[in-house]
Amino acid sequence: MSGPDAAMPQGVLLALRILLVLGGGYLLAAGVSGLAAAMLALVMPRVEAVVLMAMLAFVVYLALLLWGFTERSRALLWAVFGVGGLLAFAFAKLIAWSGGA
Amino acid sequence: MAGWLLLVGIVTAAYLGFALLALTQARPWQRLGQTAPPTGIRRLALRTLGGLALLSALVLCVVRDGPSFGALLWATAISIAAVAVALTLTWRPALLRPLAAMATAERKVRYSRMETNGKGTAKVPPNNPTRP
Amino acid sequence: MDQTFRKSMAWLHTWAGVVLGALLFAIFWMGTLSVFDKEIDRWMMPDTRLAAPLETVSLDRLLPQAAAEIDPNVGLWWLGMPGDRQPVAEFWYVDMNGEWYGPAFLDPRNGARIADQGTLAGTGFIFPFHFSLHLGWQNLGYWLVGLAGMAMLALLVSGVVIHRKIFADFFTFRWQRKLPRSSLDLHNLTGVLGLPFHFVITLSGLIIFFAIHFPGVVNSVYGGDRATFNRDAFGSFQREATGAPGSLAPLDRMAAEATRIWGGDPPGFVRVWRPGDANATVEMRRTRARSIDMNVDAVHFDAATGEVLRTHTAAPVVHVQRFIAGLHFIQFEHWPLRWLYFVLGLSGCVMTGTGYVYWVETRRKRHAAQGLPGVRIVEGLTVGAVAGIIIATLAFFVANRLLPLGVTFAGQERAALEVWAFYLIWLVTFAHAWSRPGRAWREQCWAIVGLAMLAVVLNAATTGDHLVRALAHRHLWPVAGMDLLLLAGAPVATLIALRLTRRRIAARPSQDALKAAE
Numbered sequence: 078m079s080g081p082d083a084a085m086p087q088g089v090l091l092a093l094r095i096l097l098v099l100g101g102g103y104l105l106a107a108g109v110s111g112l113a114a115a116m117l118a119l120v121m122p123r124v125e126a127v128v129l130m131a132m133l134a135f136v137v138y139l140a141l142l143l144w145g146f147t148e149r150s151r152a153l154l155w156a157v158f159g160v161g162g163l164l165a166f167a168f169a170k171l172i173a174w175s176g177g178a
Numbered sequence: 179m180a181g182w183l184l185l186v187g188i189v190t191a192a193y194l195g196f197a198l199l200a201l202t203q204a205r206p207w208q209r210l211g212q213t214a215p216p217t218g219i220r221r222l223a224l225r226t227l228g229g230l231a232l233l234s235a236l237v238l239c240v241v242r243d244g245p246s247f248g249a250l251l252w253a254t255a256i257s258i259a260a261v262a263v264a265l266t267l268t269w270r271p272a273l274l275r276p277l278a279a280m281a282t283a284e285r286k287v288r289y290s291r292m293e294t295n296g297k298g299t300a301k302v303p304p305n306n307p308t309r310p
Numbered sequence: 311m312d313q314t315f316r317k318s319m320a321w322l323h324t325w326a327g328v329v330l331g332a333l334l335f336a337i338f339w340m341g342t343l344s345v346f347d348k349e350i351d352r353w354m355m356p357d358t359r360l361a362a363p364l365e366t367v368s369l370d371r372l373l374p375q376a377a378a379e380i381d382p383n384v385g386l387w388w389l390g391m392p393g394d395r396q397p398v399a400e401f402w403y404v405d406m407n408g409e410w411y412g413p414a415f416l417d418p419r420n421g422a423r424i425a426d427q428g429t430l431a432g433t434g435f436i437f438p439f440h441f442s443l444h445l446g447w448q449n450l451g452y453w454l455v456g457l458a459g460m461a462m463l464a465l466l467v468s469g470v471v472i473h474r475k476i477f478a479d480f481f482t483f484r485w486q487r488k489l490p491r492s493s494l495d496l497h498n499l500t501g502v503l504g505l506p507f508h509f510v511i512t513l514s515g516l517i518i519f520f521a522i523h524f525p526g527v528v529n530s531v532y533g534g535d536r537a538t539f540n541r542d543a544f545g546s547f548q549r550e551a552t553g554a555p556g557s558l559a560p561l562d563r564m565a566a567e568a569t570r571i572w573g574g575d576p577p578g579f580v581r582v583w584r585p586g587d588a589n590a591t592v593e594m595r596r597t598r599a600r601s602i603d604m605n606v607d608a609v610h611f612d613a614a615t616g617e618v619l620r621t622h623t624a625a626p627v628v629h630v631q632r633f634i635a636g637l638h639f640i641q642f643e644h645w646p647l648r649w650l651y652f653v654l655g656l657s658g659c660v661m662t663g664t665g666y667v668y669w670v671e672t673r674r675k676r677h678a679a680q681g682l683p684g685v686r687i688v689e690g691l692t693v694g695a696v697a698g699i700i701i702a703t704l705a706f707f708v709a710n711r712l713l714p715l716g717v718t719f720a721g722q723e724r725a726a727l728e729v730w731a732f733y734l735i736w737l738v739t740f741a742h743a744w745s746r747p748g749r750a751w752r753e754q755c756w757a758i759v760g761l762a763m764l765a766v767v768l769n770a771a772t773t774g775d776h777l778v779r780a781l782a783h784r785h786l787w788p789v790a791g792m793d794l795l796l797l798a799g800a801p802v803a804t805l806i807a808l809r810l811t812r813r814r815i816a817a818r819p820s821q822d823a824l825k826a827a828e
Contacts, residue, residue, distance in 0.1 A: 243644070257507055264482065
């Protein structure tokens with residue numbers, strides 16, 4: 078807990094973490110599952126790929142939630158949930174806009 | 179009618195199974211007014227019997243309803259059976275006395291036989307503390 | 311185990327529980343009641359308590375007769391077949407703007423429309439509350455329920471992690487001990503022994519609505535083309551209307567053909583798309599009464615000729631999804647399982663409620679000493695969320711028996727008035743809980759006892775189907791079951807009222823232990 082973090086009150090840090098883990102975790106779970114579904118759709122029926130990954134997305138999200146509330150390194154959290162979540166989600170959205178896999 | 183009989187069998191087997199498993203633990207024995215649960219081979223026997231009872235409940239479930247409904251019936255029924263055992267221990271522990279008595283009565287026989295076999299284990303103390 | 315990990319999990323468990331527990335209790339409570347939604351319908355809609363012989367159902371008689379009473383120019387007719395739990399046929403239609411109208415209940419013996427019972431009852435109010443909270447705007451309710459569901463999964467995992475003596479306490483419930491201990495015991499007992507059910511029921515509940523919660527996964531493969539996805543996954547199929555008038559071939563013959571295709575399983579419901587048009591389609595959906603999965607087996611017929619246009623059955627992974635959905639929906643006919651689900655659902659309610667009681671009781675002294683408001687706020691929340699929603703539900707039942715058919719008040723129809731009764735009474739219970747700390751538990755438990763008894767008396771008085779009569783007739787067993795549960799709930803509420811207000815009971819050794827020590 079060093080750097081600019083130290084200056085912030087505990088409550089704000091906590092609220093930020095909750096937002097990051099809930100929101101970023103959702104984006105990451107949805108994005109990764111969407112990308113995986115798009116790739117799987119190349120090797121299995123499209124509908125099967127979607128339903129498989131949409132079901133697994135809940136498990137992925139659960140794992141991310143549990144990890145997000147236990148991981149102590151804030152930098153890692155921001156990297157994974159913030160950057161990773163946005164990237165994965167944006168990439169999946171891009172594929173969707175281009176008409177899907 | 180057969181369906182109902184099987185259902186009674188399932189509930190009984192699941193309840194007995196968890197009751198036997200409970201009798202391998204310390205807290206349930208305290209509730210029965212005794213101090214320590216059986217150890218060693220006695221405990222193993224109780225566990226095995228308990229496991230077999232739960233397994234037979236599963237078999238009855240599958241016989242009654244086929245594999246998919248049967249498995250679901252078993253998975254839900256044993257949860258309730260386990261709660262029922264816990265509530266029995268809370269409010270009517272005496273109901274489990276006969277089962278506990280059988281466990282300890284048989285233990286004497288087994289114990290003496292083990293002694294004669296020369297395999298008596300040191301784990302079982304000579305003065306059975308579970309019998310007041 | 312790593313202590314910081316366990317601490318994080320304890321933190322997560324405590325705060326996710328305190329913040330979302332009230333919502334979780336509401337979802338669990340309504341879900342538990344939904345196990346018997348159709349039985350609640352029979353209780354709340356007395357005219358639908360029919361002793362209907364199911365063999366005589368004729369679609370050719372039912373559907374045109376129901377449709378004759380509505381605008382002929384509609385988009386869809388929907389007819390639910392009568393079954394073991396619902397002796398009446400159910401009719402809906404969709405107008406050209408996509409608006410649904412219904413349900414109208416039909417006597418399957420002659421197709422006669424049963425008078426509007428003026429209630430949403432179990433299938434119209436309690437069941438949708440369970441998954442949507444009746445918050446339709448932007449699917450807000452679905453998202454809140456989804457959030458609560460994810461929290462529930464996290465609570466179950468973290469609960470297992472922080473439970474230090476999971477096996478030693480496996481069968482432990484020390485009712486005689488002080489409230490923090492006994493409530494924690496009960497919380498652990500229902501949580502651990504019900505764990506498989508609670509985990510599966512929560513995850514399956516989430517998976518049902520995968521397309522709402524993870525629309526991006528569908529879109530990343532299908533773009534925005536939901537119609538194609540729905541066709542691939544669920545067998546949705548429609549044809550463009552021609553505008554030219556068409557005819558309707560015998561429906562019973564189509565039903566017989568569908569039944570043959572499904573190896574003897576009859577249709578569970580029937581849709582007619584663009585009825586009256588030359589391109590009208592009849593869609594038969596296989597009954598879900600006979601297997602666990604919520605099958606999506608469909609046969610589409612050309613309405614005019616009765617020719618099979620298309621058949622559909624789920625692909626393997628979709629079938630897995632439908633099986634998981636079926637585990638949650640329990641649309642199958644299996645009475646022992648239905649009751650087991652009901653009891654396990656109640657155990658989930660107990661787990662949520664006792665979690666709150668434990669939180670409050672372990673902090674009561676400290677918060678009082680430090681002048682913190684937490685306990686007072688959360689205790690009020692608990693009482694309103696637990697006892698309050700039960701009172702509101704009972705008020706919903708009582709209002710149903712008190713309001714005359716066809717009554718309106720302040721521009722609201724009868725069905726809406728019942729719902730108003732539910733929400734207003736629920737609000738009152740929160741106000742009461744926060745304004746009378748310390749007494750609220752006891753008083754609201756007594757209110758539950760009174761309302762439950764009143765509901766039973768009112769059912770007997772207004773319908774004549776009192777318990778003895780209901781037990782004597784098979785078709786009234788749903789009514790008897792509801793009365794019996796109401797009667798069983800009363801002593802339980804009494805017991806809890808007494809227990810929650812019994813303070814400072816010293817931990818005393820049980821009689822058995824005393825005897826043994828002699």
